[in-house]
Amino acid sequence: MPLSTTDTAAHIYANGLRNQWHPVAPSASLAPGAMRKITALGEPWLLFRRADGAPALLADRCPHRGAPLSLGKHLGDRVACWYHGVEVETDGTVSSVPGLPGCALEGKKLVPSLPVREVAGAILAYFGDDQHPEPVPLTLPEPLDDPDIEPILCYAEWNAPWRYVMENLLDPMHGAFLHRESHTMYDGDTTAKFRIRETDRGYFFEKTDQRGVNFDWVELCRTGVDWVDLTIPYPPSAGPGGPFGIVGMTCPVDVERTGVFFWRYRRVQGWQRDTWRFLYKTLIEERHWEVLEQDRTMLEAMPTDADQHENLYQHDLGVVRLRRLYWAQAQQQATPATPE
Structure with a gap:
C-alpha cells in the first residue's frame, strides 16, 4: 500500500527512498484538464490537473472496491471511479457515493494524496511514510530558481534501477571513455585522481588534477530532493553563456525502471x-x-545484480559514498522486524 511503513530496507533501497521529494513527470505530459496513470516508487498513482490547473496526485485505487481511479472520469477537482461512480476529491476525501447517497464512506479521507509542486517544467511530489x-x-537547485539562468528540461525513461542512474552521475571518469567520441567530452586525460569534498548539503566528487576540460566534477x-549539478566545457561556437550546466534528478x-530528468542550462539574458x-x-x-543514449545503452545492458560482482578502485569513491548514504537512509526508514 502507498505510504506503508512496513517495507524492509532492501525494498526501500530498490524502489526508492521515502521522506523526500521526487520528480514524477514533466509538466508538458499533463495537459490542462487531463489525468494519467503513473508509477513511482513501485506504486500506481493518478496524476491530474485540478480545475485551477494545479497538479494533484492520488493513489490509483478507489476506496470502494480498489478499481483504478485512472480509468474514471475527471470532474475538475475530483475524480469519479468508472466502476461504481464513487467520487474522490484531490485530498483523497470521498465526496459522493452516487449508488447510496449519505453512506458512511462520504466525508472520509480514504485515498492517499501526496503534496505536489510544479517547478521548472516538472512535477515533484513528496513521498512520506505514516510517521x-x-x-x-x-530548496530548489539554484539553476532552476535563478532568473538569469535558462534551463531546458529533457526527460526519458530508462529500463535500469534508479540507483545505477544516480551512480552513473557520480562517476565522472566514464565521460573520458563512454563519451569519448562525443562533441564535448573528447578532450582531457584518461587517467585521473579523485577526491570527495563534503558540503553542508552533500558532497563534491572531483578530479584533483584537471578542471574545466571534460566531465571533471559533480x-x-x-x-x-536529491539532485546533481555538473558542467561541461563548451566552445564559443556553441553560443553564449559559458559552460554548459546540467542538473539531474x-x-x-x-525496481527496474527510472524516470530521468535532466535540465540543461546556461547563464544567459536578453537576446x-x-x-x-x-x-x-x-x-x-x-x-x-x-x-544520453550512450548512458542508457550501458545502464540497460548491466544486470540488476551488477553491484554484487564488482572490483572497485579509487575512481569509484563517489559511488561508494553514495551507496553508503542511501543504504543507511533505507535502513533508517525501514520498520524494525518484529521478534518471532
Missing part, C-alpha cells in the same frame, strides 16, 4: 537567451540525446 506525512522543506545535493519508477534556445533546439539537442 512522516508532512513534506520536508524543499556535486550531489540533498535539499529536500531521478524518479524511481520501480543571448533567445540565441541559446535557438541553437539548442536546432543543433545541440540532438547531439545531447546521442550522449
Whole structure:
C-alpha cells in the first residue's frame, strides 16, 4: 500500500527512498484538464490537473472496491471511479457515493494524496511514510530558481534501477571513455585522481588534477530532493553563456525502471537567451540525446545484480559514498522486524 511503513530496507533501497521529494513527470505530459496513470516508487498513482490547473496526485485505487481511479472520469477537482461512480476529491476525501447517497464512506479521507509542486517544467511530489506525512522543506537547485539562468528540461525513461542512474552521475571518469567520441567530452586525460569534498548539503566528487576540460566534477545535493549539478566545457561556437550546466534528478519508477530528468542550462539574458534556445533546439539537442543514449545503452545492458560482482578502485569513491548514504537512509526508514 502507498505510504506503508512496513517495507524492509532492501525494498526501500530498490524502489526508492521515502521522506523526500521526487520528480514524477514533466509538466508538458499533463495537459490542462487531463489525468494519467503513473508509477513511482513501485506504486500506481493518478496524476491530474485540478480545475485551477494545479497538479494533484492520488493513489490509483478507489476506496470502494480498489478499481483504478485512472480509468474514471475527471470532474475538475475530483475524480469519479468508472466502476461504481464513487467520487474522490484531490485530498483523497470521498465526496459522493452516487449508488447510496449519505453512506458512511462520504466525508472520509480514504485515498492517499501526496503534496505536489510544479517547478521548472516538472512535477515533484513528496513521498512520506505514516510517521512522516508532512513534506520536508524543499530548496530548489539554484539553476532552476535563478532568473538569469535558462534551463531546458529533457526527460526519458530508462529500463535500469534508479540507483545505477544516480551512480552513473557520480562517476565522472566514464565521460573520458563512454563519451569519448562525443562533441564535448573528447578532450582531457584518461587517467585521473579523485577526491570527495563534503558540503553542508552533500558532497563534491572531483578530479584533483584537471578542471574545466571534460566531465571533471559533480556535486550531489540533498535539499529536500536529491539532485546533481555538473558542467561541461563548451566552445564559443556553441553560443553564449559559458559552460554548459546540467542538473539531474531521478524518479524511481520501480525496481527496474527510472524516470530521468535532466535540465540543461546556461547563464544567459536578453537576446543571448533567445540565441541559446535557438541553437539548442536546432543543433545541440540532438547531439545531447546521442550522449544520453550512450548512458542508457550501458545502464540497460548491466544486470540488476551488477553491484554484487564488482572490483572497485579509487575512481569509484563517489559511488561508494553514495551507496553508503542511501543504504543507511533505507535502513533508517525501514520498520524494525518484529521478534518471532
